[in-house]
């Protein structure tokens with residue numbers, strides 16, 4: 001092993017390249033980074049904390065190879081999102097020019113989808129196979145569970161799906177699954193013994209539909225390489241250099257692909273941080289990083305210890321968090337930047353108020369520090385938390401964008417259009433078939449479809465084959481239905497000859513017109529109808545844009561529709577950014593924020609059972625993963641990190657009280673600014689919110705202006721009050737009483753419900769409006785006149 005680090009250089013390495021003066025781009029690297037960049041032969045592990053330049057090292061390592069004359073076709077670089085790959089490529093392009101575009105660079109899924117298309121026949125798939133998204137997979141599973149007459153409450157589609165997904169990522173086949181007790185948890189063994197059967201049927205159905213789900217892209221690549229040594233050999237020869245970012249989050253299937261591919265040349269470089277392993281729920285194995293030394297005993301190890309992203313306070317705070325984990329590779333991480341501000345904690349009474357506080361703080365910082373919207377990110381544990389922040393940002397006219405969910409492509413009108421394109425390219429795609437067989441309405445009813453489906457199951461084939469090859473009268477269809485099915489099949493077939501000759505946009509437009517989609521959407525003049533039509537237009541804009549981008553990068557014409565579909569199918573949560581979205585506040589889950597950085601981070605919903613999530617209290621391992629997630633979140637910040645939590649939150653329509661997350665207390669207290677007073681009482685410390693309707697301004701000169709915008713509790717002049725008591729004992733409160741709240745001002749109790757200590761009061765405040773408050777936090781005072 002050859003070991004470099006910044007503090008102690010171990011001079012075992014004799015072949016250190018001299019700093020090449022003509023390679024100016026290398027000037028921006030530290031000494032240890034430079035060594036990791038220039039020594040690009042042999043197995044290499046770069047292990048280092050967040051923000052230490054791991055991704056930068058990968059990028060420059062590739063640039064340096066190309067500058068040395070390495071053929072870009074022989075370099076495979078695997079990233080976690082397509083966006084990261086595109087940025088990396090762009091960066092390399094600026095350094096070494098156009099040849100960067102020939103690099104194999106992308107996510108595991110996109111690279112191996114490309115290889116699978118080229119080799120599909122070896123696996124009995126058409127090269128036009130469809131890539132099923134999660135919704136497709138779940139729909140298939142749903143129909144199987146129904147077909148098998150299983151209880152949908154016991155065999156919940158989402159759970160079954162994640163079990164199958166986990167099995168696939170561990171390369172566990174249905175047969176092995178059925179016989180491996182360690183994979184079937186006690187819960188599943190007792191209550192869901194048929195998962196292996198569902199899994200098997202699911203595999204068959206996908207295969208018959210000529211479809212692979214996301215996990216299949218990795219599973220089938222493994223099958224391909226296992227069963228076809230010649231194919232493996234071909235790609236081993238092609239990829240002379242393989243590089244993997246975020247290696248700590250690779251799963252078994254990914255690990256094996258990389259291991260096999262690099263066997264020939266041994267030039268595998270992986271970079272990662274065990275402290276940022278956050279995908280074990282999807283099968284990621286932190287062990288992959290730990291086992292690197294066993295797999296490649298002659299590896300070079302580089303440890304990067306300087307964090308170039310964040311202030312000292314943020315780095316130190318993050319170190320203090322991760323130190324609480326028992327499982328970790330000990331490593332140093334320091335920042336040479338300014339000490340910076342302490343991590344602020346915003347305490348809100350309610351989830352809604354949390355939204356206001358955060359939005360307020362953002363506009364405050366923008367105003368005070370002259371920042372742009374793109375400098376901010378709000379990070380949450382679960383996607384469902386976004387709504388409250390969206391509302392608050394909208395009210396303040398702060399533009400924002402949401403990553404994740406890919407909701408645009410989940411809209412009905414978009415899915416319908418995409419389903420047409422999918423079915424035209426791959427007639428066997430049952431999910432697409434079912435979606436559009438009667439859209440736009442052409443009088444094909446559920447009964448017809450049921451007959452077709454039953455025949456497909458009975459003959460172990462797909463709907464298209466039944467429709468076009470079976471005697472439909474024997475399948476149970478009547479004359480009218482037979483005719484309509486014939487017309488439908490003809491329509492789909494009629495586009496066949498143009499798929500690869502027309503450009504994507506022209507082709508899609510032809511389909512949308514001839515299939516009657518445009519007419520159907522145009523006819524609907526309701527608001528929803530108009531917005532559906534606009535969405536379709538957006539999709540077409542997206543197709544055009546895709547075409548233009550591909551043209552610009554010099555790809556052969558025409559840019560066909562299958563290329564666009566592939567691109568859509570492989571989108572990840574972090575990929576959905578449009579150019580007009582550039583200068584906006586980013587909202588995303590912590591998982592999606594991996595690898596990214598922002599000047600100012602707001603980490604919200606820091607409450608027990610939310611972050612750490614409910615499941616994580618079950619085991620130490622889960623809790624440690626949540627803690628790593630927290631570490632990832634904090635280390636996204638360059639200048640400030642702010643944490644917020646609410647004391648009460650709506651859950652299923654009920655207000656429930658919340659306990660601040662243990663993680664806040666785990667941060668070394670010297671890096672925390674609890675900031676309690678500034679929120680409610682106007683201390684001189686920071687992190688209150690300028691335009692916020694509740695909080696108090698903290699920097700004096702502008703206080704008057706801003707306070708004028710605030711909702712202020714009416715003063716005694718407006719309300720002739722004779723006495724206000726100490727905070728009321730809950731038992732003293734009654735409906736109809738006049739009370740005062742420290743921020744909402746005066747109001748009247750309209751209702752009391754629940755029992756101590758969870759009593760809630762609905763109070764109609766004179767200025768702030770009606771609010772439901774948990775009394776143990778609200779500290780109401782009774783107004784005595």
Ligand SMILES: Nc1ncnc2c1ncn2[C@@H]1O[C@H](COP(=O)(O)OP(=O)(O)OP(=O)(O)O)[C@@H](O)[C@H]1O
Nearest residue numbers: 028029030049050051052053054055056308309595
């Ligand atoms: N030697 C350097 N000099 C100046 N800036 C640097 C240097 N190395 C890295 N940086 C900058 O520091 C930031 C973090 O780098 P990078 O994203 O590569 O870190 P990372 O280790 O990949 O982080 P993460 O673990 O979060 O993925 C980036 O803005 C990068 O440009």
Ligand SMILES: [Mg+2]
Nearest residue numbers: 054055056595
């Ligand atoms: Mg990185």
